[in-house]
Every structure is written in C-alpha cells, then in structure tokens.
Amino acid sequence: MMAHSAFNPFEMAQRQFDSIADKLDLDQATRDLLRNPMREYHFNIPVRMDDGSMKVFRGFRVQHNDARGPCKGGIRFHPQETVDTVRALATWMTWKCSVVDIPLGGGKGGVICDPHNLSLREQERLCRGWVRQVAKNVGPLTDVPAPDVMTNGQHMLWMLDELEAIRGEKLPGFITGKPVGMGGSLGRTEATGYGLVYTLREALKELNVRPHDTTAAVQGFGNVAQYAIELYQQLGGKVICVSSWYQPEQCAYTFRKKDGINLKELMGIIDRYNGIDKNKAKELGYEVLPGDAWIEQEVDILIPAALDNSINTDNVSKINKKVRIMAEGANGPTTPEADKVLVERKIFLIPDFLANAGGVTCSYFEQVQCNMNYFWTKDEVLGKLDQKMTSAFIATSELARKQKLYMRDAAYVISVSRVAQACRDRGWV
Amino acid sequence: MGDVDEESSGAMMKGIDKRPTMNSVVSSLRERAKELQCLYSVEELLLDATKPLSESLRGIAEAIPPALQYSDLGQARILLGEDIYETEGFAMKPWDYRCPIIEQDQIVGLVCISYTEQLPLSDTGPFLRDEIKLVQTIAARIGHFLLYRKLRGMFESSTEPGRQEDGPSAEWIVAVDLLRKTDPNLLDRIARKMINLLVVTGCEEARELLVTYGSEVRLDRASGEINEPIQKTSRVALSHLVDETFKLAARTLSDAEILLRIQKWIHQDKSVYLVKPLIDSFASLGEISDAMRRYRHYRPEGAELSPASSNSLMASLLRRFFTEQLEFINVAKRYVDPEDIYEILDRLIYPAGSHGKLGGKSAGLFLGARILQKQRENVPDIGEVYTPNTWWLASDGLQEFVNFNNLEEVYEQKYKNVNEVRQEYPHIIQLFKSSYFPQEIVKGLSMALDDFGDKPLVVRSSSLLEDRLGSAFSGKYKSLFVANQGTKPERLAALVDAIAEVYASTFGPDPIEYRAERGLLDFNEQMGVMIQEVIGKRVGKYFLPAFAGVAFSNNEFRWSVRIRREDGLVRLVPGLGTRAVDRLTDDYPVLVAPGQPTLRVNVSPDEVERYSPKFADVINLEANRFETLDVTALIQQAGTSYPGVRDVVSLMRDGLLQRPMGLATDYAEETPVVTFEGLVSRTPFIKQIAAIQKTLAGALGTPVDIEFASDGEKLYLLQCRPQSSASEDAAAIIPPRVPAADVLFSANKFVSNGHVPDITHVVYVDPDRYNELRSYEELVAVGNAVSRLNQMLPKRQFILVGPGRWGSRGDIKLGVRVTYSDINNTAMLVEVARKKGSYVPDLSFGTHFFQDLVEARIRYLPLYPDEPGIQFNEQFLLASPNILAQLLPEFEHLEYVVHVLDIRQLSSGRILRVLMNAEEDKALAFLSVAGAHGDAAAVNEPRGVYHNTASSNIEEHWRWRLRMAERIGELMDADRLGVRALYVFGSTKNAMAGPGSDIDLLVHFQGTASERLALEAWLDGWSLSLAEMNYLKTGVRTEGLLDAHIITDDDIRRRTSYAVKIDAVTDAARPLRLGQGLRR
DSSP states (O other), X not given: OOOOSOOOHHHHHXXXXXXXXXXXTOOHHHHHHHHSOSEEEEEEEEEEOTTSOEEEEEEEEEEEEOSSSSEEEEEEEETTOOHHHHHHHHHHHHHHXXXXXXXXXXXXEEEEOOGGGSOHXXXXXXXXXXXXXXXXXXBTTTEEEEEOTTOOHHHHHHHHHHHHHHHTSOOGGGOOSOOTTTTOOTTHHHHHHHXXXXXXXXXXXXXXXXXXXXXXXXXXXXXXXXXXXXXXXXXXXXXXXXXXXXXXXXXXXXXXXXXXXXXXXXXXXXXXXXXXXXXXXXXXXXXXXXXXXXXXXXXXXXXXXXXXXOBOTTTGGGSOTTOOEEEOOSSSXXXXXXXXXXXXXXXXXXXXXXXXXXXXXXXXXXXXXXXHTOOOOHHHHHHHHHHHHHHHHHHHHHHHHHHTOOHHHHHHHHHHHHHHHXXXXXXXX | OTTHHHHHHHHHHHHHXXXXXXXXXXXXXXXXXXXXXXXXXXXXXXXXXXXXXXXXXHHHHHHSGGGSTTGGGEEEEEEETTEEEEOTTOOOOSSEEEEEEEETTEEEEEEEEEESSOOXXXXXXXXXXXXXXXXXXXXXXXXXXXXXXXXXXXXXHHTOTTSOTTGGGGHHHHHXXXXXXHOHHHHHHHHHHHHHHHHHTTOHHHHHHHHHHTTXXXXXXXXXXXXXOOOOOOHXXXXXXXXXXXXXXXXXXXXXXXXXXXXXXXXXXXXHHHHHHHHOTTOOHHHHHHHHHHHHHHOOSSSOSOHHHHHHHHHHHHHHHTOOOHHHHHHHHHHOOHHHHHHHHTXXXXXXXXXXXXXXXXXXHHHHHHHHHHHTTTXXXXXXXXXXXXXXXXXXHHHHHHHHTTOGGGGGGGGSOHHHHHHHHHHHXXXXXXXXXXXXXXXXXXXXXXXXXXXXXXXXEEESSTTBTXXXXXXXXXXXEEOOOSSHHHHHHHHHHHHHHHHHGGGSHHHHHHHHHHTOTTSOOOEEEEEEEOOOEEETTXXXXXXXXXXXXXXXXXXXXXXXXXXXXXXXXXXXXHHHHSOOSSOOOEEEOTTSTTOOSOOSHHHHHHTSOOEEEEEETTTTEEEEEEHHHHHHHHGGGSTTHHHHEEXXXXXXXXXOOSSOOOGGGSOEEEOOHHHHHHSTHHHHHHHHHHHHHHHHTSOEEEEEEEOSSOEEEEEEEEOOOOGGGSOOOOOSOOOGGGEEEEEOSSOOSEEEEEXXXXXXXOHHHHHHOOOHHHHHHHHHHHHHHHHHSOTTSEEEEEESOTTOSSOGGGSOXXXXXXXXXXXXXXXXXXXXXXXXXXXXXXXXXHHHHHHHTOXXXXXXXXXXXXXXXXXXXXXXXXOHHHHOGGGGGGTTTEEEEEHHHHTTTOEEEEEEETTTTEEEEEEEOTTOOGGGGGTTOXXXXXXXXXXXXHHHHHHHHHHHHHHHHHHOOHHHHTEEEEEEEHHHHTTOOOTTOOEEEEEEEOSOHHHHHHHHHHHHHHHHHHHHHHHHHHOOOOSOSEEEEEEOHHHHHHTOGGGGGTTOSSSOOEEEOOOTTOOO
C-alpha cells in the first residue's frame, strides 16, 4: 500500500466544499471566491523574552469570508501550526456561522509557539504583539477572535486590552469567550447542551414522536452531555444510560438504569473531570457495562457527546434496530464510512455542526451584548438561543425533506448557499 | 596565667547569651536560669583569688540550693580536708548526692546536695540530670581553683627579688621552675614545642638537640630504612634536654616571647586535657557529654586549641555522634563547631554507657542546617531556614531495648529465608510493642515530651546504614506520625509504641532483603531514632503544614528545552510532605524548576487544574491519627484558617485561575485549586529553595535532595541527603564499545538518567510514512493501533518510538493522537525529530501527559537522528519483519506506517536495552543478552544496579511460576474436569513475570457444566494457595495468582478471545503436560 499526497486539512475542506458546490451548481467565480480565504495576514511578532533576549514568532490571521458579517473564529497557539490548518478551520467557521444563520463570517488565527516553553509574562507579550500586528484588520465590526487550542480567557483579555489601548476606546465586542463580569455572556455553560436538545425536540416533532415516549443513550458525561440530559429529561424523555471515563482504570464504562438514570444522583458521584465513580454507581443500582455498550442499547435516540470518531466501522453495526435519531453533540463523532451506514439505515441525523452550534450562537450573543453594552439575563439568552436553534433546524430539515438530502449534506448545502447568496447580493460574484 | 579566671568567666557570659536560644519550654528554661545564676555566683566567688578560701566556699555552698528544682527545701555542704562549709541547718539525709573535689588526681574534698524532705524521684534520686551535672561542674571548678591558688602561691614566692640576675624580665624561668615541680610532663611537652619552634626559626644547635631528642632520627636515615627499633631516650636525659632547650631559647628569643609562648602552650595543653575524653573512642556518650560541658565552662577565650587539635577534636566528635564516613567528616569539619554538638547533648537520649550514634538521617539534616547557617552571610537568598525541634535516641538504644527484653533472637532474623521473615514480621511488631523500654530511655522520652508539649510528632528512623552514599534506604524503614494528644501518660505510651514499631521495622522483610542485595547483611544494624515536631498549624481538628515538598538539585524531568538540568526540581504538595516524597498513582504534586520558575509543566487553566494536587495528608488531632483528605473540601471549609491559603491556592472562576484577592473571598463558595501560584510568584520561596540547593550541593560536592515544610510563616529543612536517586533513576554507565550493528539508536540531547532493561518489543511509527498519510481516518487509526498494542504487548517491556509530538491535541499530523491511557503500559516514549530541509520540528517532551509519565516512571527520550554523531538504525526498524498484522489483523493496512518488532525473535533471544546518562547527556539503545546477571554477565555486559537486583528476582519469579504451572498440569485430573489441554502464556511463559504477576493459563475445556464447575473450583483452590505462597515469598498480596481462561472448541474454531494464543504466530501459548496418563 502506497500513500499518495499527504493528509492536508485545507484540501479536505476544499474537497468538501467542492462536493457541495456541485450539488448547488455554483458558478466558477463563486467557487473561486469560497474555495480560498478572502484575506490572510502572515506576520512576525517580536517578543522580548524574560532573559532579555528577543525571539520572533510567526503569527497568522485568516479571514475566509465576511459577506454575512464580521469574521469569527479562535486563535490557536501551537508549535507546529500550519497555515493550511488555519485556512481549513476558518472555512469551517464560515459554514458553521451560516448554518445557524447568525450574521458572522469565518476566520481563524494562530501563532507558532509552544506555551509550555513560555512563561506567562512572555505569553502576555506575545498576545499583545499579535494584536499590534493586526490591530487595523480586526475589531468588533471586522473580525472577532475567541479562545481556541492552548489559548484561554486570560489570553483574550490581554488581547482585548491591547486593542483597546491602541484604539483608545472600550471595545468589549472585539473578543468572545470572556469571563462573566468582564463582558462574558450568561448561559454559555448550558448553551451547547441545551442547543442540542432544542434541535432534538424539533426533530422529534417532525417525526411525530412525543419526547415522553422516547429513550436515549448518551456517550460522555461532560458539560454538553449533562445539560443535554437535563433538558431532555425536562421534556419528558428517558435516558437509560451514559458512558463516562473512569480515571482509576483508565477506561470508559457505560452506566445503565433501564428505568432511567437520575442526573442529580450521578452528578453526586463524579470526580472533577465528570468521571462517574464505578463503585458508587453500582451501589446506586446502575449496571456497569463496557464503555462501548452505550451504542448497542435499545433506545430511540443516540447522543454521542464525547470523542471524535467514536462511531466507526467497528461498532456502527451494533446500533440497535430501534434507534431513529442520532444527535451529534461531539465534533466529528462519526467516521465517513460509518456515516454511509447511517444513511442506509435511514437514521435521522442531526449533524454535529448544527447540533452543537449552541456554543457559537452564544458567542454571537456575547458579541451582541458587548456591542450594545447591555447584558441579558440567562433566561433571555437561552430563550433567544432556542429561537435560533429551532429555526436553524427547521430550515435544514425542510431543505433535506424537499431536496431528499441526507441531513449532513442539507446542513452544508444551506450554509454554503447562504454565504454564496450574500456574496452575490453584494456584487462580489 | 593569672588571667585564667577572667577568661573562664568570659566564657560563662557567652554561655548565658547562648543558652536561652536553645530552649523553648518555660519550665526547663526556669531551671536552666537558676542553674546559670548559681554557676555565675560560683565564678564570682572564685574570681577574687585573694579572698579567703573559706569565704568563697561558704558562698558557693549558699549559692547551690537556689539552683535546685525545690530550692526552698535544698541544702548543700562542701567538705575540704577537715573543713566544712554548709548551708544553714544542714542535716544529713539519706537522699543526697555527693561529688568528689579532685585536685591533681587526688580527692581532696566533697560537694554534697540534699533535700530536707523526701521528694518524688527524678533522674537520679530526687535530682534532675542537669542538677547532678551542675554539682559535678562546681566540684571540678573548685578543684581547679585549688590548684590555681597553690600555683599562684608558689609563683608569688619565687618571684621575690634577688633570685635571678635578669630581674623581672626572666619571669618565664619561674614558670619553667614551677612546671618542673608541679607537672614535669607538661614541661616536657612544652620543651618539645619550644625546640620545634627553635628549629623552625633556623637555630642550628636546636636542630642538633632535636636529633638527640630522637624525633629527628628519620631525617638522617632518609636514604635507607633500617629495621631496628629506635632507641628510647631516658627520663634523666630528657630532663637534661629540657634545660638545654631553654638555655638555647634564652639565647635565641626574647624573654617576653618565651613567656608568651609558654603561656599559650599551657593553655593549649590544658584544653587538650579537657577534651581528652572527647577524643577517646572508648568513652561513652555520658562521659563525652560531661567532658563537653567541662570544656564549655573552662574553655579560655581566644587561643583555645591549636588548629590541629581543634580539627582532631571536631573530627572525633563528628565520628562519635554521626558517622565514620570520611566524606561526611571532611565536609562537616568545616561547618560544625563544638558548640553545635553541645546543643545536641541536651536533646540526646541514650542508655547508660552508650556508644551509639545519631544515624544518617540526623547527620544529613544537622550538617545541612549548619552549612546553611554558615553560608547565609555569603548567600543572602538563603534567608531564614529553620529546623524542627528534634530529640534523638542514640543508635544503641535498639540494642539496649532488645537486651532489656531478652529479644536477642531477632538478630537471627536477617539470616532467615525472606518468606519466614515476612511471616514473622507482624509477630515481631507485636512483640516489640508489648516490650518495655529501659527506665533511663523512658525518662528521656518523658523529658522530650515535656519539651514538645502536645505538638504532633514524627518518629523517624535514622539508621547507620540509611542515607549512606550509594545505599539510599529511603522508605525502607518506617517513619511514624504520632498525634501526641491526651494526657502525658497517654502521649508517652503512644510515643514509646511508635518507637517500638520503628525498631521492629529493622527486622522487616523489605530492609532485610534490600540489605542482602547490597551485601550489608552482616553489618550490625543499629538504628538511631529522631523524634521531631511536625511542622504545621492547627486547622479545625487537623494539623498540617501549609505546604511541604522535596527539592532535587538536578532536574531529571525536564519538560521544556529551556530548562537545564541544574535548574533543579521541586515537588510541592499541600499538607504533609509524604505525598511529595512518593510517586502517586492518583494524584499529582505541583512541579517547579527553581532555575526557571516561570516555565511550568502545565499551561492552560484546565491543564493546571487537571494536574493539581487533590489530596492532602494531615494529622487528625481528635482521632489521633494520620489521614488523607480531599484538599479542596478542606480549604473550602477552613478558608483563611488554612495557613497561607492565599499563596497556596488559585480560584477557578469562569475558566480562569485567579489568585485570591482582598478579604472578601468566601472559599466555601469558590473552587480552590492548589497551584502555589502566590508562593511561586509573589514570595521569595523559589529563590530561597534555589539558593539552598545550590549552597548545599556546593558544600557537599554532590547534588542534593532535600525535604522541607512550611507552617505558612517559616520554612523548615526536614531532610538533606545526596541525590542518589532510586537505582532505576540512577545514571546508567554507557558501555564504550557496543558493535554498531547492535545499536538501534543513540541520543545526545536532553537525556535524563535511567535505564530500561529487557525490552522485548519496539513499536515504531515511521515519521515519513505517517506524514504521508492521506486521510484523517488513517491518522486516527494509527493512534488506535498504538492503543491496542499498548494493551497487548507485555507491560513496561515495549517502547513506543514515533514522530514529533506523542499525544498532540492540535494538528494530528504533528504526532500520533493518543491519550495517556493509550500508552500507559509502555516503558518508554521516544519522540523522533527528523530534519525537514533545514528545519527540525519541536518535540513535546511529553508535555501532554508529562506528569502522568513522571508519576508512572515512564521514561521519555527525544531523538534527533539527523544530527552529527547520532546512530539511528532505520534499516533495522523498517526492514525487520513486522508483526503488526499478526497481532492486529484489522490494522494490516497500516503495516507500512506502524512497525512492531519482536526483538527476541529478530535477535535470537536477545533483548533491547536503553541506557541513559544525564551527566554525559547520552543515551544508547542496543541489543543485549536478556536479564544480564550471574553467568550471563560474562558477556561484555554493562551491569547497572538494577540488574543485580531486580532481574535476578524476575528470574526467580518466572521460574517458580512456570514450575507451579507445570505442577498444576501434572496434578490435574483431566478426565474428571473435562480438560482437553492446558497451556501457559503471558509473563510466566515469557520469563518476564514479576512478584505481582499472574500465571496466565489457557484451559481447553470439553466437559459438561458440572465438570466446568468442578474445574473452576479446583483452579480457584490453586489460585488462592499460590497467592498465599507468593505473598510469603514476595510480600505482594493478590486475590489469586491464576488467571485461567477457559476456552471451548467453539472458541478455537472461531479463534475468539484467548483461543488465538494457541498456535499463534507470535507469543504462542505453551502446552503443558497433563499428568499421570489421565489423558488417553
């Protein structure tokens, strides 16, 4: 077996786009416009190190498309960052914002560095240096960064502070992912999990099934899973099992209670990484099954909310006949091969970038609130989130129904067509 | 000579200044003050030599009772010849104490103290130990005073005018005369010194004289050795020589100089007399102690001892109190004063006639503390470093205890078979605990408890074998915490109990085995005990330090290229340091490199939280025991009553870690994470630790390993010893000439210490091929394959070699995507940085699970194959048969990326060995003979410490297991149990079994359900019995020793589960003979 050209994430993103573009029958100009980023900034960031020496880091900002609004996307610190990775991620951000119909474009940025080799002071100087290099090209109405791989709220605050110093004004909407009280939005913790269930609720409506009559199996017990379970149970659904990582044995287990798990009870026996204590769960009457067992349960709904590639050729065949809906809480939980099986089995899919778009929607809300300098209550945030997710789902599923598309393709089609339309309306193509 | 008194009273004054710093307990301080007051009065009275003797002695008698514990009932009497000087109304009582007054070896009188009433018994009758010493001191002082008076009288009468023609300038002649009459031996010694002085000043006649003295004999014979005894010079001749010497001196030197010299030599000689018992190796600790006190009281200021005798005194004291080890003495001489030793005396408990020592741990700590104290002026960053209040029990306390209870048979313990030792050990602990301690030791402990009050204590062993260079006994003997709460008898009982248990640990199986391995068995074990206050503060019902930890001056676990080895490493934990000393499986200490404190292992807040300490060891004062608590809950509950909490924790708020600020922090409402951020960034702590390490390493001439603790205010040094890491972390000696064909790879950058022996499998992910993988799925699949291999390959006997950054969470192309659980069985993680053009990629240094690697002792090594001078046998890795597809058929398509090599198959039974040496910054992986020890070592084989011990054990473990497996086969009634065949596989078959390994059996079963039940029961019985036998052999407890997998024809047909092992291509199960022809 011989390898051909090496795996390149940007090429993969382009191929993905090409196939959608074919479906949409886009003209060449639109393809050329959307296949590549609108703008890219590559720059040097000189940083004075703690020992007095200077070190020059390489920084990027890629703005893939801003036809629908300011670019939105994270900043990554990674020692072997490549511009192709950043390009691919910026492209995906464009589609993600578009699928939930928020007025933002796609962007991504990064710095080639290993924070493990940098002191906090050096990291601060690096963050401020990054902003100084692109201060003219970013901002609340232009391009809005957020934390990403190896960056966090602290880095964002340094960057925000630097831009505000340069511009001489307060611009909290420049960056999202800030702590509450420093311009962050309430409801962010719940957003992804709740958002997933909003779309699930709509899917059930469409299939004419009452949530009361459904059962679900959940993979993972992290933030997304916990809030998803909470809301789904409020709707009347019954979660019969969750899987979670068990630290002492370095493996995952599935915890099952056929008459429904008790979220509160399980929350009481987790460690701080949301791992459920196997022994205590046993005492509480849960069956402890192998980590993979969640997938073979006789349920209506599967919610993979843990790892990527967890549904693959090895286990896709184990999915129970009863399963009707798969709501992807994690990013890329299904491999392309397994995806084909889902299509054959006619399992209704709520694809990841729709199902877990609650997060990015909440970031959008953060930005909106910052720009008007008025902050909503949590209920307001979640109410607006419900609206956004619901209409995004309806738009996607309608398209899927009308065009007889697989939900994943429908989501892509709708998002690409919205962006293409905006470009056309602006007279760019 | 007349100034002796002034000098000694000067020493007295100094003593007064010094003493209060030593004691903390008010009552004993009061006793001490009274005693000092008395000594001071005595000195006052004796200062004026012109005062009538009777007046002085009466005054002394009056001064004694106020110094006694029950001063109002005390009385004293001094007898001198016929004369009696006593306190008013002195009456003889049966409970008195008498001490003779000795003048020039003659008893000339007596000092006697007693009480008017019978009082409770104390150290000696009703008297305290210190009171007895006081009387002895006074008696000695009087004796010297008498001699001085006599000499002074003679001196005055002989300096009357007209006796010498030289007039007043010839005072020295009088002195010589006096000496001739009173102390001719001293005169001899002085004359000898004089003649040496004259020779040095170049006087020819003096040289001739020296020849006649006899000591110059060798000079003339330098050209040839003559084997006949040198003739002895007679006494009369000597006397003549003295005269000659001084005649010569008179001609050469001025009178004033001669007098000065004589005076100085008399002083020196007198000091020598005082310290004589100190140098005497037969003197007991009691005698030394007395001599030390005398020396202190009489030591003249200024020129006290000649440098030579001072050195020899120090050396012999160090030898007596600490260790015979020359390295130690050589360093310690420079930093320790006799005064320092004096401070130990007050807190040293020893049996009568003891010749014991304090032991290694005490020695290290004592010396460490002295070095820091002395170097503070030069290195201000050291700052204030304290040592906890400590009492010592001399090392022969153990022997005394054994003799006292007639337990001598325990000495034979060490020659017994180790399973006997293990079996009997619990019994010995109980035996020791129910035995009694000699009275003087109990008394000493009781005094110690009065001194400590109800502070929690730690009883630490300080064996003479412990902490010697090269044999780090750390953790082999017990250290026990005692909460020390309750009534005095209860506390005393608990303390005695703890000491008995520490004593018993000498006869435990682990230290005995360890000693046997190191050839230290015949060394008569003596164990000193340190009783130390636990540093800390009370927090609710708990007692704990704000933080504690260990610091190494060499950093063997560098997590960034910017960290140098000499930047050191600190492992910090909240609460007691026990959690920092041991590698933990369920928790992590905070790691800081003092030389680079801003470069932390964990960067993002979630990483920091993930790898923060979650538990703290504390002492529960109410339950009187040692406990491990959830530290988050503790801090939430305790809030600001946790000592120095603001420097210990950060608060996790909305994804950010913030240092607590202001007064309003309600810890109960927060999520505190132990980060020590405040401690590191806003206190001088790290600077201080760096300075301490550097200073100690510099002074001791070796990297050091220290333990410390802080109560939130003061930093305490708890232990200090050479950084002689556990054997497997020691620098491996890399053999100079390994044939190039046997070398797999070498490294010369960022190498840590250690060796990984007996590697049977190598998993090599080819960087080039990995880089060329086209799909994301394939890249992920490589990680999955590694994860599966991690479960299949023998634990800690395979290494993972792969591109770039193992466990990278960013771009999957930069390294195989794995989590810690996917690699946790590997012995070593190797990252390969291949040059791409002129660019060498960064490696991760294992940062993604760095702390997991550290705690699990998984080695990390970065390889730079394209650097000059590096060997990298790519051909071997790529072209050797790859067994991936045999092991994991489903991953066959990755065969060209993931190479799995069975080293033994490839190299006719040899294994791969990786030796790493940080000192040379070199590592070498090469093919070698398995378990090189015994006969096999004849092959040019590097023999690390590890091989001498562990692999010989492995040898034993697998052989025994294999024998047992064969035995099971022989005894199995195969027909009755429905067994068709029996196989052994896994570590037993592969000769890799360790003390805790299972015996993996594969049972091919063809019987009925009831036969199956019988088979399971039969195997269960074996399993339990073997587990017990194994426990007795090794001390490792397992629930059962057999891991029997029962498979059916169906399994074999479908090749499911373990059935694949039968006739497998690699690592096939080995059939066992079923015995007694039962199988037809």
